Amino acid sequence: MAIKIEFNNPFSAEGNWYKGNLHTHTDNSDGELSPREVISLYHRRGYKILSLTDHYKLTYGEELKKEGICLIPGEEIDGGQSAAGTSFHIVALNITKEITFANKEEITAQEIINRIKAENGEALIAHPYWSGLTLHDILPLEGYLGIEVFNSTCLNSIGKGESSVHWDNLLAKGKRISGFATDDTHGYSEQQYHPMDMGKGWIMVKAISLNRETIMDSIKKGLFYASCGPGIKNLSIEKEIIKVETSPVSSITFIASASQGGRISTSSTLTQAEYEIRGGEKYIRIECADNRGRKAWTSPLFLTNQSGEYF
Numbered sequence: 340m341a342i343k344i345e346f347n348n349p350f351s352a353e354g355n356w357y358k359g360n361l362h363t364h365t366d367n368s369d370g371e372l373s374p375r376e377v378i379s380l381y382h383r384r385g386y387k388i389l390s391l392t393d394h395y396k397l398t399y400g401e402e403l404k405k406e407g408i409c410l411i412p413g414e415e416i417d418g419g420q421s422a423a424g425t426s427f428h429i430v431a432l433n434i435t436k437e438i439t440f441a442n443k444e445e446i447t448a449q450e451i452i453n454r455i456k457a458e459n460g461e462a463l464i465a466h467p468y469w470s471g472l473t474l475h476d477i478l479p480l481e482g483y484l485g486i487e488v489f490n491s492t493c494l495n496s497i498g499k500g501e502s503s504v505h506w507d508n509l510l511a512k513g514k515r516i517s518g519f520a521t522d523d524t525h526g527y528s529e530q531q532y533h534p535m536d537m538g539k540g541w542i543m544v545k546a547i548s549l550n551r552e553t554i555m556d557s558i559k560k561g562l563f564y565a566s567c568g569p570g571i572k573n574l575s576i577e578k579e580i581i582k583v584e585t586s587p588v589s590s591i592t593f594i595a596s597a598s599q600g601g602r603i604s605t606s607s608t609l610t611q612a613e614y615e616i617r618g619g620e621k622y623i624r625i626e627c628a629d630n631r632g633r634k635a636w637t638s639p640l641f642l643t644n645q646s647g648e649y650f
């Protein structure tokens with residue numbers, strides 16, 4: 340089988356692992372705590388990467404810098420309109436200045452992405468499930484890095500935290516996009532029947548050092564995995580066999596286009612699984628879940644033939 344596997348493998352890339360949250364609010368918009376308090380909280384919990392993404396506000400500056408945590412300038416921008424009449428929320432990362440629009444009712448999602456790119460930034464489509472977006476809404480968009488496959492606040496508030504079907508539909512249509520897990524933190528305290536948003540969805544980035552440029556470079560290449568709990572320890576590909584090692588989980592799923600792929604699950608625990616590529620998968624991404632239902636997601640591997648078409 341002449342399959343080409345296109346995948347930037349973070350597990351064989353040089354560097355260290357850094358934990359990060361790319362979607363966070365402070366009291367500069369509708370978050371509960373000040374930027375300094377938010378940065379300190381994440382720093383204390385071992386995060387090394389944080390983006391404060393206030394609504395239409397760039398919360399970033401020399402005065403917020405803190406040793407040991409890399410701040411990525413960010414902003415959350417809403418606008419455009421889905422077929423259902425809801426708006427897109429788009430997270431802007433690593434922008435050079437605050438983005439504003441004279442009339443946000445009249446802009447399109449693609450215009451938001453274009454503006455983010457014009458400010459040297461990168462765009463993530465935030466919480467598609469919560470926003471009521473469908474494949475039809477997202478498919479025409481170009482130039483964004485990926486979507487939030489998991490958003491903690493959207494799970495805690497209305498049970499629409501996971502957008503994996505959106506991701507799969509886009510991957511099956513040939514979109515080479517990443518899946519991110521984020522907190523989208525607004526509240527920072529545990530309440531009855533409403534767990535804290537913070538610390539529930541993150542990415543583990545493999546990068547050669549902890550600074551904005553190298554971290555962004557790794558994120559753009561897909562050198563990370565997303566998680567709500569489980570750790571992914573290794574992913575290797577030998578011939579046509581993909582092997583994955585994880586922290587103790589109860590299922591490991593190899594997700595591919597349509598009815599392709601496979602799942603290994605147990606009522607006890609698993610720490611590894613393998614999958615032999617059969618042909619026809621188009622893409623494969625690995626998702627594992629622990630016995631509390633918390634998941635972790637690898638970046639997708641793309642399978643192509645010699646002419647670069649999906650296999």
Ligand SMILES: [Zn+2]
Nearest residue numbers: 415428465466
């Ligand atoms: Zn949002």
Ligand SMILES: [Zn+2]
Nearest residue numbers: 362364415523
């Ligand atoms: Zn948000």
